[in-house]
Amino acid sequence: MRVRTLEIDGQMMTGAPGESIFNVAWNNGIHIPRMCHLGGLTDVGACRLCLVEVEGQSRLLPSCMTPVREGMVVRTNTPALQKHRKLIVELLLAERNHVCAVCVANGACELQDLATSLGVDHVRVRYRHPQCEVDLSHPRFGLDHNRCILCSRCVRVCDEVEGAHNWDIGHRGTNARVISDFGTAWGDSESCTSCGKCVQVCPTGALFSKGASVGEMRKDRSFLKYIVTAREKHQWIR
Amino acid sequence: MDTVKTRLATVWMGGCSGCHMSFLDLDETLLELAAKVELCYSPIADAKEFPEVDVTLVEGCLANREHLAEIRHIRARTKILIAFGDCAITGNITAIRNSVPLGVVLSTAYGDPRFGQTQGVLPVLLDEAMPLHEAVKVDYYLPGCPPSAEKILDLVGSLLAGEPVNGSKRFG
Numbered sequence: 001m002r003v004r005t006l007e008i009d010g011q012m013m014t015g016a017p018g019e020s021i022f023n024v025a026w027n028n029g030i031h032i033p034r035m036c037h038l039g040g041l042t043d044v045g046a047c048r049l050c051l052v053e054v055e056g057q058s059r060l061l062p063s064c065m066t067p068v069r070e071g072m073v074v075r076t077n078t079p080a081l082q083k084h085r086k087l088i089v090e091l092l093l094a095e096r097n098h099v100c101a102v103c104v105a106n107g108a109c110e111l112q113d114l115a116t117s118l119g120v121d122h123v124r125v126r127y128r129h130p131q132c133e134v135d136l137s138h139p140r141f142g143l144d145h146n147r148c149i150l151c152s153r154c155v156r157v158c159d160e161v162e163g164a165h166n167w168d169i170g171h172r173g174t175n176a177r178v179i180s181d182f183g184t185a186w187g188d189s190e191s192c193t194s195c196g197k198c199v200q201v202c203p204t205g206a207l208f209s210k211g212a213s214v215g216e217m218r219k220d221r222s223f224l225k226y227i228v229t230a231r232e233k234h235q236w237i238r
Numbered sequence: 239m240d241t242v243k244t245r246l247a248t249v250w251m252g253g254c255s256g257c258h259m260s261f262l263d264l265d266e267t268l269l270e271l272a273a274k275v276e277l278c279y280s281p282i283a284d285a286k287e288f289p290e291v292d293v294t295l296v297e298g299c300l301a302n303r304e305h306l307a308e309i310r311h312i313r314a315r316t317k318i319l320i321a322f323g324d325c326a327i328t329g330n331i332t333a334i335r336n337s338v339p340l341g342v343v344l345s346t347a348y349g350d351p352r353f354g355q356t357q358g359v360l361p362v363l364l365d366e367a368m369p370l371h372e373a374v375k376v377d378y379y380l381p382g383c384p385p386s387a388e389k390i391l392d393l394v395g396s397l398l399a400g401e402p403v404n405g406s407k408r409f410g
């Protein structure tokens with residue numbers, strides 16, 4: 001296997017063929033912001049927060065979806081990128097209804113944390129205020145579409161790790177919604193095993209355990225690393 | 239020699255007054271503050287007209303036409319305008335009604351889709367409640383529902399001391 005040598009933010013790094021710019025950067029301590037990426041799941045490039053500049057390319061590339069190439073020169077944190085990322089977060093906040101003060105995830109939300117770290121102190125675009133449903137039909141969990149950012153982590157963990165494939169994303173554009181079992185109530189699902197993996201990987205307050213009140217939902221993603229290590233390295237280690 | 243006191247105003251718009259309660263939570267620190275500022279206009283001060291001031295904390299979002307007229311008037315008469323709390327910054331709780339048409343909100347609450355909107359008794363509601371910055375320029379954002387007393391002191395204290403203001407440590 002011939003490694004690829006490239007430059008990220010002025011540092012020389014190496015990556016395996018096919019490895020993403022995102023992974024190589026993170027492994028070398030450069031933490032590119034992200035939302036849809038989650039280690040252990042296939043990348044899909046849904047959120048565009050991980051956009052980077054690659055010399056010789058006229059457009060920005062999602063680093064989670066772009067494999068490293070020999071001699072690449074990548075910049076991950078230019079003023080232009082910071083500006084774009086800030087706007088992306090503002091668009092995410094304006095798209096559905098994010099009322100942190102009464103959200104189960106308040107204080108432990110990846111979207112909220114990202115907004116803070118990117119210096120978002122208000123949202124410059126107009127809030128859309130769509131009417132969104134809350135599905136409370138499952139005995140143990142709830143799905144609040146008001147807080148969903150369509151990152152599709154739930155879809156992927158259910159398909160790739162649990163092997164149940166309960167979730168999909170249905171409809172288009174602003175009507176796009178996470179759907180359970182071809183668009184039926186979650187509680188009626190025949191494929192859902194009630195394992196709760198989707199709840200744990202969801203970055204926001206969209207998927208939650210019933211009984212969690214404002215600011216009480218805390219997520220635990222450690223199971224994912226455990227399962228993926230077991231699968232890839234055949235080692236059941238915590 | 240008397241030092242010139244900073245002229246401070248606080249305003250209560252489409253909010254629950256929780257931000258003002260949090261301000262009062264400054265307890266004895268309020269006395270230190272009182273030595274440096276003159277409270278010119280506030281729900282807790284007796285003033286009819288909004289005067290010319292240095293700093294204004296505005297709690298709540300713009301929910302009706304009166305708020306809209308008032309915030310423009312305030313903006314014209316204040317040097318530094320602070321969006322005080324989440325309702326002022328995002329619309330927050332007050333704006334939850336925006337995803338439902340106004341007539342439905344009123345008929346659900348009062349049994350009449352035009353309740354209070356025609357008799358000139360209550361201020362006419364805007365179709366959508368909106369954050370302050372959609373109508374006027376905002377200089378600083380003080381997040382929280384409500385912002386803690388320490389955070390209020392942090393921002394107001396820095397402004398009074400003429401020090402650079404720390405960026406917000408969280409959103410929402």
Ligand code: SF4
Binds near residue numbers: 098099101111112410
């Ligand atoms: S999901 Fe996150 S950003 Fe959205 S309302 Fe909840 S805490 Fe706020």
Ligand code: SF4
Binds near residue numbers: 151201202203204
């Ligand atoms: S429910 Fe959560 S994990 Fe699923 S797409 Fe929405 S934000 Fe992402």
Ligand code: FES
Binds near residue numbers: 034037046047050
């Ligand atoms: S993390 Fe790369 S597009 Fe979302």
